[in-house]
Amino acid sequence: MSGSMSGKVLVAQGGGPTAVINQSMVGAVLESRKFRNVEKVYGAFHGVRGIVDEDFLDLTQETTHNLEMVAQTPSSALGSTRDKPDLKYCQEVFKVLKAHEISYFFYIGGNDSSDTVRIVSEQASSAGYPLRCIHIPKTIDNDLMVTDHCPGYPSAARFVAQSFMGANLDNWALPGVYVGVVMGRHAGFLTAAAALGKKFPDDGPHLIYMPERTFVIDNFLADVKATMEKYGRCVIAVSEGIHDEAGVPIALKLAKEVERDAHGNVQLSGTGALADLLCDEIKSKLGIKRVRGDTFGYLQRSFVGCVSDVDQREAREVGEKAVQYAMWGDRDGSVTIHRTGFYSVDYHLTPLIDIAGKTKVMPDEFIADSGTDVTDAFRMYLRPLLGSKMPDAYRLRQNRVPKILGV
């Protein structure tokens, strides 16, 4: 096969790692190696930072077998970065791309990374440098526009669902209140996945708090109280991004120091503060003794051994499609996933301007009127993404023995 331009391919990975981000990288590498106009396939270490530093691996000298093994390994095998290139940064990028005769740039990442691709694409265009730039989607937050869902999300969602399935069983055995804090700054998709761990009507999570709804502490306490009265226990899924009516994150209200990344985002993960605050509120205001909080943290995006096979397959395909769009097409863009059946998908190339730097949140039809649960529409949306062989939880049947002594 032969694409339009001769030259080298460069692949890089940006933002937070996922369980399947290497599937996309390997998909792009193996597909690129089929094109005879492709001289070599390079990988940049640690995203755009590796380009500026000329820190490249020659992936044409990697075996297919090892690439397949790496594809099944979670987290970014090329390393990642949180850098967001400005004009000066981009000038450095071009200098390196030109020197190494890179003609195709594939960047795997979320909305911040898609914005990086947009800037690089625009800079290349205005500099008259022939460079095909394709953004390959990836994010556990599932918050990219246009695409039906984002590779990486289904596997993280599966981890969250399996976690709450277990947390519910644990909480049933030793009743009390359990608070599980899930990643997701603006979008509640990952937190909402907790609902898929529920089987029986009285199972938890009994309450789900997503950042799409204002978090009111008094309402929260009333919800917990009502659930305790109904079931004698309460399992709660909370997004790290929950905020008050003024938009101030609840986690921020109590944090002593605020850490921000290069994109100006407040650091919400990597601390158990939100879970501890909510547990303290429940203990002190409701007088409940057994209150436990977990912050799922990095486990939910990097745990080895919990992956959706549907997610693996699609992550591979968006990497392959990115190369096909680059070689046979005539424009830059972002690869998007479009649902065509229950369950089947197709892929499109969407203009970068429709994706870059924008954030999708949970649509109203996915959130129950109560604001503390999801709808069946969401369950139908997520279920096929979780893939095959989902674990299941069973109960003993209630063949009660009549009391002899008791009342």
Place this chain on the structure above:
Amino acid sequence: MSGSMSGKVLVAQGGGPTAVINQSMVGAVLESRKFRNVEKVYGAFHGVRGIVDEDFLDLTQETTHNLEMVAQTPSSALGSTRDKPDLKYCQEVFKVLKAHEISYFFYIGGNDSSDTVRIVSEQASSAGYPLRCIHIPKTIDNDLMVTDHCPGYPSAARFVAQSFMGANLDNWALPGVYVGVVMGRHAGFLTAAAALGKKFPDDGPHLIYMPERTFVIDNFLADVKATMEKYGRCVIAVSEGIHDEAGVPIALKLAKEVERDAHGNVQLSGTGALADLLCDEIKSKLGIKRVRGDTFGYLQRSFVGCVSDVDQREAREVGEKAVQYAMWGDRDGSVTIHRTGFYSVDYHLTPLIDIAGKTKVMPDEFIADSGTDVTDAFRMYLRPLLGSKMPDAYRLRQNRVPKILGV
């Protein structure tokens, strides 16, 4: 088959749930149902609490198929309790056992639960009530005496190993310091399991802190600094039970309120405080910006979908053996596991007095001289317990591209 005494069997589960505790329960139930002297098999809801409350399920009316499904479900299907019976409590227990003509009592639990079995056994003996009492071991802490290891530990250890395998990959992609806090009040077995997530020499966890060694904050900071200088990143496994030279838990030093359970144990789990404290120390004293902490919390004992098949098999067998010892033997005791090969085990019935209320910690031969790593002896001890199909992590090979512009 016919055992020595006629009457009913009662099975109960105590203490913290594990991934395989229902295997032991189902093993005991199905084995009991084979004996014609067994009139019925009851299960008590929520351990000894359910006995006092006469809260029994008739497990003779449960299908074998559903029991097998429940066996594969994590957490205690009969519910659990933290109650520790005193004399008065035991008098209530006997009243109920007599009324329901219980002749065989099987209690699945850790060292607190084995102490409960010991008290009940002694009370029955002094009251002249014919009751066979067998303790079936279970604890993710792996801290029971005599037995080579405890059912429940291998699956939790597998979760911890897989978690650190992923955390290491994540930390490699976005370098910095990562602190993962693992359960284990006195024994470091579960924290030490983090070492089994390591493949390459530069992989994390680079530092492992177990409660068997005194935790000195200045030494900790020096260790982290040295690791950062060597690898540019640092992955740390910390037991929740680490303490200073006076024996004061590090978590306790900063906790505002201390919560104790019915056994007088300080509540260390269900809060992210220790991880946050250690991260704050590293940030402020070493000036490292990217420092993240996770507390594995309840995920490590209740996550659905991460189980060791060796653990499943052995948990089933200790339940079966308990019934066999009760029916064919003439004394009470605790079922213990004894290693006979690499890898094979046998089972014994050990006197309750040798187990009850005692705690085993990591032997010196399992801890490296540095105090921050495990030995090969420990790796050989744990590896077969993790079971088959352990995930593996692969890397890209380092075919570096020569720099054109750079130095």
